[in-house]
Amino acid sequence: MEKIFENLMYSIRWLLAPIYLGLGLVLVALLVEFYQSIFYLITHVVEMGESEVTLKALSLIDVTLVGGLVVMVMYSGYENFVSKLDIKEGREKLSWLGKMDSGSLKAKVAASIVAISSIHLLKIFMDAGNIDNEKLKWYVLIHLTFVISAFGMGYLDYITKRQKS
Missing domain, CATH: 1.10.287 (Helix Hairpins)
Known part of the structure; x- marks a missing residue:
């Protein structure tokens, strides 16, 4: 009975996998927001003041940092709590992957x-x-x-x- 319970508990970690996959959808939303902001900036830069351009640039940096945070949580969380990512030999691998x-x-x-x-x-x-x-x-x-x-x-x-x- 104990062995069955422990195996079930260990397998339940896979319920986290769709959550980490969902973070990928957050990246899609951030991508859309980023390019909407870029489009707005480019099409309105002539009528914007310096501080408005700077604020828009800071917003873009903010979205970029949030995106990096999402990637870090998505990959590291998956590796720490669900399963190792099996990256094929010869493929580019993030230097921190598997070390955090x-x-x-x-x-x-x-x-x-x-x-x-x-x-x-x-x-x-x-x-x-x-x-x-x-x-x-x-x-x-x-x-x-x-x-x-x-x-x-x-x-x-x-x-x-x-x-x-």
């Missing part, structure tokens, strides 16, 4: 969130004249919370790895 454990993945996700939050905060600061000071303080506080959380998770991961060696 769940602790490293958490640190990379946290760092990516801080980068995304930084870009969002920069976009807000570029329009700071139109935003209430109280809201600005909250944006900064939320960003600092992300930074401190990422630093804390990184430090805990460092301590854990140091204790193991």
Whole structure:
């Protein structure tokens, strides 16, 4: 009975596979959003001011970072929790593939969130004249919370790895 239960529990991890595949659909949505923004930028660049172009460029960078984060979570999560990706010999392979454990993945996700939050905060600061000071303080506080959380998770991961060696 125990063996059947353990095999069932182990097999249930495959329920995550469609979720990781669904993240691929998120990439499609990000691709559509990215090219809509590029099209808008190119067709309206003459009538836009410098700050508007910069804000649009920051939005494109933001979408790119989110896309990279999705890929990282999709591949690393699949490899850590479902199954190894069998990449044929001779095919191009991402250098970090197979090397990122769940602790490293958490640190990379946290760092990516801080980068995304930084870009969002920069976009807000570029329009700071139109935003209430109280809201600005909250944006900064939320960003600092992300930074401190990422630093804390990184430090805990460092301590854990140091204790193991």
